[in-house]
Amino acid sequence: MTTTTIVREFEADLVVTDSHVVADDVVALTLATPDGSALPPWTPGAHVDLVLGDDLVRQYSLCSSPGDRSAWRLGILRTPDSRGGSKAVHSDLHNGATVRVRGPRNHFPLVAAGRYLFIAGGIGITPMLPMIAEADAAGADWHLLYGGRTRASMAFVDELAPYGDRITLVPQDESGMLDLDATLREPREGTLVYACGPTGLLDAVEQRCATWPSGSLHLERFTAKEAAVQSAGNTEFEVMLQRSGLTLTVPSDKSVFEVCKAAGVSVVGSCLEGVCGTCETEVVDGDVDHRDSILNDEEREANEYMMICVSRCRSARLTLDL
Known part of the structure; x- marks a missing residue:
């Protein structure tokens, strides 16, 4: 008999212990547990969700030391x-304020390289700070x-x-x-290329790295790629939920996430644009039409x-570990 272990993500109210401006329109927030207990471990490239209000959840990269x-x-x-997220952070998250935090989650990990x-x-720059520190500590040759x-x-x-001419x-x-x-x-x-920033920059980097060896480029996007959010040509399909024992119909105008949530299945989502990775779900069977901006x-x-918030199925049926 196979036993399935469900690992629940860390979620807690954290206290803002420091909030100060580090550049024009940029604030650095330091968050800690109210009782001073240790936070979960994380690796460079990880981000967390800030739950800033009802239906207002935003993802931000961790830029401290793991x-x-x-x-x-x-x-x-x-x-x-x-759209309300960064405005709420800058106006409401002052020293002593509390905020609900979920994570950490990493879809932008630093792969070992020379x-x-x-x-x-x-x-x-935020996810790059701990990456640079780790690369430097490992003795890698790097430039920013x-x-x-x-x-x-x-x-x-x-x-x-302090990194001197390694920074341009x-x-x-x-x-x-x-x-x-x-x-x-x-x-x-x-050489591995790690890039993070506005869509125009990432598209330009991706275009110029097209001739680089496979696996050289690693990107983290703030917004979904235009091609990833297409809806034209959507077809209806069935989704079988292996752990729940349900078979649901996903119509052309609904996502897997929406259908599962409406059926009372416990699913967690955040950006609902295929960017944050919160809704990542294991595929048991089926030909996935991947439309996320992560994988x-x-x-x-x-x-x-x-990512069940945007991706669909190319065949008539999809089986998921839900």
């Missing part, structure tokens, strides 16, 4: 087109290309200064755009997991 389990640090940009090229745009609108808008520059800062108003052609023109065997080509080919 070795320090007494607190978590986040760097959060207040965006001009905020050489790295880190590319950050704006607030995309960090761009921003202005020098004053670029967070954590002082923290990066490119404020747009002083030096123009990042020179990705020069940086990525020639594929480099044994790489090898992971999609393996067909072991799917």
